[in-house]
Structures are given as C-alpha cells and as structure tokens.
Amino acid sequence: MLLKPDLNVVDAYTVMNSGGPRGNYSGSDLSVRRMQILSPDIVAVDAAAARTWRTDPGKVRYIGLAGEFGLGHVDLDKLRISRIRV
Numbered sequence: 883m884l885l886k887p888d889l890n891v892v893d894a895y896t897v898m899n900s901g902g903p904r905g906n907y908s909g910s911d912l913s914v915r916r917m918q919i920l921s922p923d924i925v926a927v928d929a930a931a932a933r934t935w936r937t938d939p940g941k942v943r944y945i946g947l948a949g950e951f952g953l954g955h956v957d958l959d960k961l962r963i964s965r966i967r968v
Contacts, residue, residue: 883953890927892919925954926961933958
C-alpha cells in the first residue's frame with residue numbers, strides 16, 4: 883500500500899491446475915495457456931487471471947479486499963483491455 887509497482891505481470895504459459903506449488907508435474911496437472919497479463923494495476927491483473935480460470939474475482943478474498951482498500955480495480959468491465967493474439 884506504500885508503493886505501487888509500475889508494471890505487474892502474470893506469466894501463465896504453462897499453468898499448474900492442482901497440487902501446487904509442489905505438485906508432481908504430471909501431464910494431468912498442467913495445462914498450456916500461452917498467456918501473459920500485464921497492467922500497472924496490481925488488482926486488475928489478479929482479477930483478470932481469476933476470470934481466465936473461470937473464477938469470479940470478487941470471490942477471491944484478497945482480490946476483493948485489495949479493491950476495497952483502493953489498491954486497484956476488481957471490475958474489469960470498467961477498464962480498457964487490449965488483447966493481442968499471436
């Protein structure tokens with residue numbers, strides 16, 4: 883809360899779906915997403931990541947609390963989001 887980062891990055895190329903952070907890394911635990919989320923808004927990147935995994939960001943306690951403390955935006959519909967597909 884003292885210092886906001888200039889850029890926040892969620893790197894989700896290969897994602898562990900269960901057993902983390904020390905899962906057995908079998909093929910069934912991993913999925914390839916080939917995705918990065920970048921924003922100066924630390925709350926928005928986590929909210930976008932949660933939504934990517936079909937989770938309501940408001941139901942993730944720390945994301946909701948961070949939004950309430952004014953650390954960033956939980957409601958992604960109010961943001962201008964650019965998607966780049968390769």
